[in-house]
Amino acid sequence: MKDFYTNVNKKLYYFIMFSLIIFMTMGLFIDNPRMGDYGIGYILHVALVVILSICLLLYPRYETRVFRIIIIIVASAYFYTIFFLYPDTGSGFIFLCFIPTFSILFFNAKLFYFSLALNSISITITYIYIILFGQDYFVKQDLIGNIINFFGIQVIIFFIFYLTYGRIKKQQLYYEELKQTERLKITGHLAAAVAHEIRNPLTVVKGFLELYETDPAVNDDLKRHYRLMIDELNTANHVISQLLSVAKPNNDESVETVNVMNVLQSVTDLLRSYGLLRENHIELHVKEECFIDANTIEIKQLFLNIIKNAIEASEIGGLVKVTADRNDDFVEIKVTDYGQGMSEAEVEFLGTPFYSLKSKGTGLGMMICYNIAEKYNGAIVFQSSKGEGTTVTIRFPSKSNL
């Protein structure tokens, strides 16, 4: 309940607490039958008023679970003490019935059940005491009736808590989602604006590289490096287009027959240089020639993201296996790594924009992959176990006439 700290709520809280403290103090001094004797009972009453008052006033500063439990216990002790000290005051029993309602204000299910259980145990002990020793307690006049009333009230309180808690939880969830959507919208706009600005320098760099690539004075070895750089820049450019198209998807990517083996070959070649930097090995097994209907650049993008993730998840020197197989209906590509793996919850988050556990991750890779797969009626399935590794299965409809 972070709203608690808004000024208005704080003022209201202190106003109500001061009123309560005044009422508790009035109970101590006004027409109190035990006031004259200053016996142990009266001292206990005074002590509990002081302790409860301090707890209530300090609560906004120490909004912890332990402090809440302390408040529940002290408040229960206070009301039970009043009940036992002043057997003639009938309303003391009503307070006992309603003790769990105070814990509703903490909006915490466990604390509420704790308070409900504590109160039921306390009342049972109280009843046993009254049956055995308490002649002058008015509840004894209709013991069974009062017991039924007490538990009836507990059921009503439970019902009220159950309804309000459920509603508040739902509202909290809705509010969180709203905030998250708003945050994503803003970040999305920002990312799109930045991406747009990055495009221009990329074009300039690419232009110069292309110029050098065709320069006869440049030796072939360098030219191959330039080609690699140009390819990478093309990829970067494509990612930017993807990012920009998330808000406004365009469907004019040309669909062609993609030779999965060729694409995997070029992607693994490209990544091998990246993988080798970390001494990783990429093993490629393509059993048959597999063809799918898609856009080559996009399919490249998809494999690149998934295999790059596999390398990044692996330990230095770790193996990444890429296999492709086909049956009558599907082409199935599997990327297996033996790296850090993911928990079930982490797998569920995959594809959420900006979800990344890496310090330099963008958290856009998997979102783009899912979008591409969906576009060509494909599917991506993760099998992962924490600490053991991950297998990503990518399935596309096989091109039928081949």
Ligand code: ADP
């Ligand atoms: P990025 O790579 O920029 O972090 P991605 O969308 O590609 O974004 O991946 C999101 C997150 O999913 C990664 O940060 C990583 O934690 C997790 N992830 C993806 N693939 C794997 C994998 N093969 N093994 C372990 N974690 C993975």
Ligand code: MG
């Ligand atoms: Mg990635």
